[in-house]
Amino acid sequence: MNCLQNLPRCSSSPPPGFECRRRRQVKPPCFLRIAGAVDNADRRKGLALKAVSGSTSSAEMSGSEMQEEEEEKSEEYSTTMTEAMGAVLTYRHELGMNYNFIRPDLIVGSCLQTPKDVDKLRAIGVKTIFCLQQDPDLEYFGVDIKAIRDYAGTHDGIQHLRAQISRDFDAFDLRMRLPAVVSKLYKAINRNGGVTYIHCTAGLGRAPAVALAYMFWVQGYKLGGAHRLLQSKRSCFPKLYAIKSATADTLTGFKKKPISLTWQDGNSSSVEVSGLDIGWGQRLPLQFDEEQGLWKLTRELPEGDYEYKYIVDGGWTCNEHELVTSPNKDGHVNNYIKVLGDDHSSVGAALRSRLAADDPDLTKDERLQIRQFLEAYPDEE
Numbered sequence: 001m002n003c004l005q006n007l008p009r010c011s012s013s014p015p016p017g018f019e020c021r022r023r024r025q026v027k028p029p030c031f032l033r034i035a036g037a038v039d040n041a042d043r044r045k046g047l048a049l050k051a052v053s054g055s056t057s058s059a060e061m062s063g064s065e066m067q068e069e070e071e072e073k074s075e076e077y078s079t080t081m082t083e084a085m086g087a088v089l090t091y092r093h094e095l096g097m098n099y100n101f102i103r104p105d106l107i108v109g110s111c112l113q114t115p116k117d118v119d120k121l122r123a124i125g126v127k128t129i130f131c132l133q134q135d136p137d138l139e140y141f142g143v144d145i146k147a148i149r150d151y152a153g154t155h156d157g158i159q160h161l162r163a164q165i166s167r168d169f170d171a172f173d174l175r176m177r178l179p180a181v182v183s184k185l186y187k188a189i190n191r192n193g194g195v196t197y198i199h200c201t202a203g204l205g206r207a208p209a210v211a212l213a214y215m216f217w218v219q220g221y222k223l224g225g226a227h228r229l230l231q232s233k234r235s236c237f238p239k240l241y242a243i244k245s246a247t248a249d250t251l252t253g254f255k256k257k258p259i260s261l262t263w264q265d266g267n268s269s270s271v272e273v274s275g276l277d278i279g280w281g282q283r284l285p286l287q288f289d290e291e292q293g294l295w296k297l298t299r300e301l302p303e304g305d306y307e308y309k310y311i312v313d314g315g316w317t318c319n320e321h322e323l324v325t326s327p328n329k330d331g332h333v334n335n336y337i338k339v340l341g342d343d344h345s346s347v348g349a350a351l352r353s354r355l356a357a358d359d360p361d362l363t364k365d366e367r368l369q370i371r372q373f374l375e376a377y378p379d380e381e
Helices: 064-085 116-123 135-140 145-153 171-194 206-217 222-231 240-252 345-355 363-378
Strands: 046-052 087-089 099-103 108-109 126-131 159-162 195-199 255-265 272-273 279-285 285-290 296-300 304-312 313-316 335-339
Touching: 046 255, 064 087, 064 099, 064 145, 087 285, 099 206, 099 222, 108 345, 116 126, 126 171, 126 304, 145 240, 159 171, 171 240, 171 363, 195 206, 206 222, 206 363, 222 240, 240 345, 240 363, 255 304, 255 335, 279 296
Parallel strands: 046 087, 108 195, 126 159, 126 195
Antiparallel strands: 099 108, 255 296, 272 279, 272 304, 285 296, 304 313, 304 335
16 A cells, blocks of 8 residues: 655755765764755754763873864764754764753763763763664774773673664664663663763764653653753754654554555666665665566555655656655755555544644653553663
8 A cells, every 4th residue: 555645845855976985094984974864854944053061071182193083073973964964963072072961860962982981970970871872883983882881880880781773863763763772771760770871972863862752751741841951951953753753653553554666667777765764875676567567666664754765777866656745945856655554533643643743742641651661672682
């Protein structure tokens, strides 16, 4: 079933091409620079975000060459964030760990850089260090995560945990990972108590989103109220649409629906699609049906809204026979799909509609259901 609905909206934008820039033979993290590809549900034009409050230096530069390399890496990372998130985001790794108390028991910040950063967090009462980084993030900035974890393990009263969110700046991957990640966080907080430090690399996307989901699901905040509190403490850019979608997924049982995409052109040698649930940095091949003379892709997707674009013989294009978005600020137009349940008037549809509001809340029974889900979710290594 191809669940399509044409709803005018600003579009995300896949790039005309992708680029992984390298600095001094240092392999960059596995995100891709995407020209204008942003989640417009969370777009905030011209927003300048700099996380500097609470900054502490965690490493000294050994020379001008090392300083220059660190600055170049930070510039590259900041550029990637800005392009992917739709806001001007700045992270200066060379300035050391930075963080903000969101609540007396909850801190959101940037990554630990050396084992000595563990001591700084112990000094402010942190009992749980919750790391969302993936290995390429750590490798890019030369962070020795094993040394940090080993050092934390030598001290009673503090625990270092990892819960990787694998595709940085990707709203769909965040949506799919939030239930497992927040489950691990919820159990750790119940076990360890005290102050919890949640961090990704810059502390501007993944970490604030996980903190916000925890505040919404567990601590009783309305989503808008939690978001305002978070923004008042730390300028950041959590993907609200991902949190709303993950909330509905958790309450409705993670239902998926099959969708079909087609490209009618028997003369093309290859047809792929990007976007959907895989992000703009990956591609899915369509298979050619000789009998029908067209290219086809069938895929199961969770309920929700998706944008995508075709790559035909290497060229990015829209399918004029499928629904399209309105042009975004850069003039880009994408194909668009809305995946709906079998019964559009179902409880699930009503829940997703309610959560789409600016300041949604959860009922007492819904929060109980989510807590029970978090407690029962299998533990991750």
